Amino acid sequence: NSFCLNPISQRVDLDSLPVGQTAEVRIPVELSGAPSQEPPEFPMKIRIALNTNIDIFVFLVSCSFSVLLRYPSEYNEMKFKELLSKPNMLKSQNSLDYSRTQEALNNPNILIEKLVNNCFQFVYKQTNNGQILLSFVTKLSEGFELPLQILLQPGNPNILINYLVPEPSLVKLFAQAIKFILDF
Numbered sequence: 001n002s003f004c005l006n007p008i009s010q011r012v013d014l015d016s017l018p019v020g021q022t023a024e025v026r027i028p029v030e031l032s033g034a035p036s037q038e039p040p041e042f043p044m045k046i047r048i049a050l051n052t053n054i055d056i057f058v059f060l061v062s063c064s065f066s067v068l069l070r071y072p073s074e075y076n077e078m079k080f081k082e083l084l085s086k087p088n089m090l091k092s093q094n095s096l097d098y099s100r101t102q103e104a105l106n107n108p109n110i111l112i113e114k115l116v117n118n119c120f121q122f123v124y125k126q127t128n129n130g131q132i133l134l135s136f137v138t139k140l141s142e143g144f145e146l147p148l149q150i151l152l153q154p155g156n157p158n159i160l161i162n163y164l165v166p167e168p169s170l171v172k173l174f175a176q177a178i179k180f181i182l183d184f
Contacts, residue, residue, distance in 0.1 A: 012025055012050075044062070121138070
C-alpha cells in the first residue's frame with residue numbers, strides 16, 4: 001500500500017466461529033511495510049488477506065485518510081506562514097456544506113476542538129468583518145506537514161477550506177479526511 005501500513009502481528013486471536021456468526025477483531029498496524037510505487041487510491045482502501053482453514057480470502061477495506069494524521073511539531077503564526085509559502089506544495093480549495101456553520105460562527109471552538117482531537121494543531125484565529133479564519137497544521141505519518149485554513153462567513157451555510165498537500169494524489173484524500181472529522 002502507498003503508506004507502508006503493516007500489521008504488527010500476523011496472527012489474529014479469534015476462536016472458531018459458528019456458521020452465520022460474526023466477530024469484530026482489531027489488528028494494530030505500524031508503518032513498516034513495503035511502500036507501493038503506485039499513488040494512493042481514492043477512496044483509500046487497505047488490502048487484507050485472511051488465511052483460514054478453508055482458503056485464503058483477499059478483500060479491500062475502506063479506510064479514512066484521517067488515521068494517518070499525526071500531531072506536528074509546534075507551530076506559531078510565522079512558522080505557519082512559512083509553511084504556506086513552501087514551494088512544490090499543491091494548493092486546494094474546497095467548499096464544504098457544513099450543517100453547523102452558524103453555530104461555528106458563534107463558537108469557533110466547535111471546529112477547533114474537532115480538529116485538535118484528530119491530530120491537528122490549532123495555530124491561530126483571525127477575525128475580519130464577521131468572517132473567521134482558523135489556521136491549523138497536521139502531519140502525515142510519513143512526515144509531510146499539511147497546513148489547513150477554514151473560513152467561516154456570516155450568512156454562508158458552507159465553510160471554505162484551503163489546504164496544501166505535497167502531491168496530487170493526496171488532494172481528495174485530505175479533503176475526505178477533513179469532511180470525515182467535521183461530520184462526526
